[in-house]
Amino acid sequence: MSSEAKSLAKGIQDVSFIEKIKPHAELVAAALSGIFIAVGWLFNKYDYGADSIIAYLLAFVIGGFAKAKEGIEETFENKELNVEMLMIFAAVGSAIIGYWTEGAVLIFIFAVSGALETYTMNKSHKEISSLMELQPEEALLIQDGIEKRISVAMLQVGDEILVKPGERVPSDGIIIKGQSNIDEAAITGESMPVAKGDQDEVFAGTVNMTGLITVQVSKTNEDTLFQKIIQLVQSAQSEKSPSQLFIERFEGTYVKAVLAVVLLMFFIPHFLLGWNWHESFYRAMILLVVASPCALVASIMPATLSAISNGAKHGILVKGGVHLENLSHLEAIAFDKTGTLTKGKPEVTEVIVRDGVEKEHLIWITASIENHSNHPLAQAIVKHAKRTIKQELIHPDSLEDVPGWGVRAEIRGEQWKIGKADFVGKEASEAFADVLAKEIASQGNTLVYVQRNESLVAMLALRDVVRDETKVAIDDLKKKGIYTVMLTGDSEKTARAIAAESHVDQYFAECLPEEKVEQLRKLKEKFKTVAMVGDGINDAPALALANVGIAMGEGTDVALETADVVLMKNDLPRIAEAIRLSERMNKIIKQNVVFSITVIMLLIASNFFRILDLPYGVIGHEGSTILVILNSLRLLKTRRQ
CATH class of the missing domain: 3.40.1110.10 (Calcium-transporting ATPase, cytoplasmic domain N)
Incomplete structure (x- = not known):
């Protein structure tokens, strides 16, 4: 091999290594920071003062670079101070008064919590990344009786493709020849394969289990249901819930208040309580650390992302944290009859x-x-x-x-x-x-x-x-104290029979689309939070009016665009499952908020009474942040009933 070829091969290996390590960069930086702290402590122990400070400085720079960069950029962008800036001030202040070890440990634990938070975000996006990897890159095109491998991106509507047993379906389409069992878990979250044959619809990313089928492409690659699901969940994960928006608005004001109190603590204890200047400055630095709302800020977003990802994995697509929050507050649910209850x-x-x-x-x-x-x-x-x-x-x-x-x-x-x-x-x-x-x-x-x-x-x-599962689903909702209503365009006689069989509390017959909207408006006057469940097409006005619109998807991309929550399989019990997921999320968020506020108050009080040293303040503050993130990660775990 020539030297140029060897150089090129080495370059490719280096790029590959960098790409592999990039997602773990924050964790690597935190680890290096910890190593330099240990080196600095050893140097200090054996009286190598200058070398010790250099090691600590390296720990500061390596461990704190990512968070410092993030904090400074957000401060300039939003014209608002944030918790990252508080941590930088506290670490620098600790170093100024000679507490190099404590300042470096603060940076180290802050870097670890940041890496853990990034891990949580990556974990919540993992379902989407794994989904994206499920769609094949190539398809077996049949043209004039000849089979030809082409890129999925080149497929056109009307093309005929061959899907062999064990292969994934490359694009949405209609089976025109053959029959098979199709694993649609990637779309609906349902583990049992579905038998499909002539003129049945199949979706990109699903698995052909048994038979050889010929599929006529019905959508271009970017318009497939598979791609729309990915886009929807990515959009949902970027949308912030009301609680998250409140915390973010609160953060800027809180940071200013903390800095003002820290400034006062430089002087007031010295003049009123007789503390010396060193003690006053030291206690002010501890206050800067322990009063920072890191744990409070991390209480909501990781939990919301984890819950949305959990739902997506099981065919429950939620278009944002606000809708997921609302699900647990439902007092009434209105159901369309045709295709929903029946x-x-x-x-x-x-x-x-x-x-x-x-x-x-x-x-x-x-x-x-x-x-x-x-x-x-x-x-x-x-x-x-x-x-x-x-x-x-x-x-x-x-x-x-x-x-x-x-x-x-x-x-x-x-x-x-x-x-x-x-x-x-x-x-x-x-x-x-x-x-x-x-x-x-x-x-x-x-x-x-x-x-x-x-x-x-x-x-x-x-x-x-x-539907077989309707009565079970309705009874489950009624046990939760949710009032159930059926809205239908059918006659009084038919509506009465279906309502009795499905166990709903009330029904309204002979409803045109505008009358469904009117009935839903009356329900909203009577109940605080109301959901509407429909097929996502003719029920669109009512779905839009409801506090939470729930579409029975059955693999239709129309439903993705009309509702706040989409059940990818027409499985009514998943409504109760989505509500339970919402309740779990809200419960964990409350736990996080109460825990983080309690820890902050205890640490502030301990500092004021001078029983808290800086190292313990750092551990208490950053430890609480790590704990609330770990608590949020529990939402990624499936708890289906």
Whole structure:
């Protein structure tokens, strides 16, 4: 190898090493500072005074550079003093009166707490970094029957890509060939794979578990749901909560007050209490250290970031600390019905056939006819047939769609009519299963009648069914004392049945979008903090009006733009989970604030009564900062119920 090549290789290795060590720079600086403090102490012990001071100075510069730079830049930018400046003043003041060791230890512990705080921030961003690494850089493009590896950034809408078992899906798209189980944990937080086949949607970053699938790209790389999630959480982590904003506003005033009291302490104890000048200056330096609100300032932001990251990991995306704070204060929640409390699609709930008619054969014939219609009720009947019988559907000999009424068809010489009561004969339909039909209809079902050769032979009942988890989720919220309301555009009869089945406290039927907004406004007058839960599209006005708008995402990027909180999987119990996360966050923040204020008051009092030395003041102050950060890190730990 030539000398130039060796030099280039060495340069690349050096750059790689620097990149690896960069995230740990503050910790490395703190460690070096500690080493120089130890060296300075040894020099001082063996009477190498000048060498000792040089070692301490190096500890000051190396350990304090990052925080000093940050403090000075923020002071110039905001025209406001901050806690970093207080620490610099205290360390320099300690050195001036000859307490080199104490000043250096102050810088060292301050550097350690700063490194720990940076670690907390990096830890909270780790979920996003790991997400970003999940999306493949290349895709297997199929063009004119030829497979070609290209960069994901080059994919266009409409391109067809091949995704093999074990590979990650490179882009959002629709499966046009094949079927597989897809692990969507990166998007929804759900660990169980989802079975997907023809015309099902798949998302970038998810894992193709079993089968070979061909996907038609539906979005460019920058518009994928995956990228939008990353952008949303990054934005949320940069948005400050009301508590954090208050602490930051309070910090500037508090720092000025501390400096004013420190200045007074230079003189008042000397003249009123008889302290000598050295004692007065020494106590003023200790006050400068212990009165600094470092722990108070660090009480909120690490906790908020940790909670947001924890939620994102489990498919609960919160758009900022303010919304996460509000979740624990909820007094009422309004739910849209369709797609939120219910599955959003009709299902067959009852099939009643005339005596002498074979039920399976009837369902098979009905599904074969309805298979040629795109109507939601028709598709529900077909889905029911495919799930309950194993017979291939057939094509009718003739078929006529009668819009608004139903469909008539001929199969093997028999004439069939499927549709509304009036379409098959009102009198005959009223007589068919008379009492039972009224009871089924009162439960919110839509009735579809089947006629064969002018004789009514069956009645099918269909309705949008309540999700399996809805009752559990609503009951969980009610246990927390939260009032639950359902808002729906459905009829009074359907709304009453769904409300009873889902266990909500109150319901409002036949609501247009503007009426939902009006009902939500009335709820806000009655309750202090109200949330709205919807699908993020037609419920947008109500979501915007609520104190907290919660969208049931189910992988839709529309939901990301309309609500304050997005549940990436339509899983209602995650609302209670998000509330518990909010309660944990607020509890930990309160613990941090109370603890930090208590420590500051105790240290100030101990200093005034001259029972606190500078080293212990440094340890007490910086130790409390480290403890509140460690306490905040607990929010990264999952506690799901």
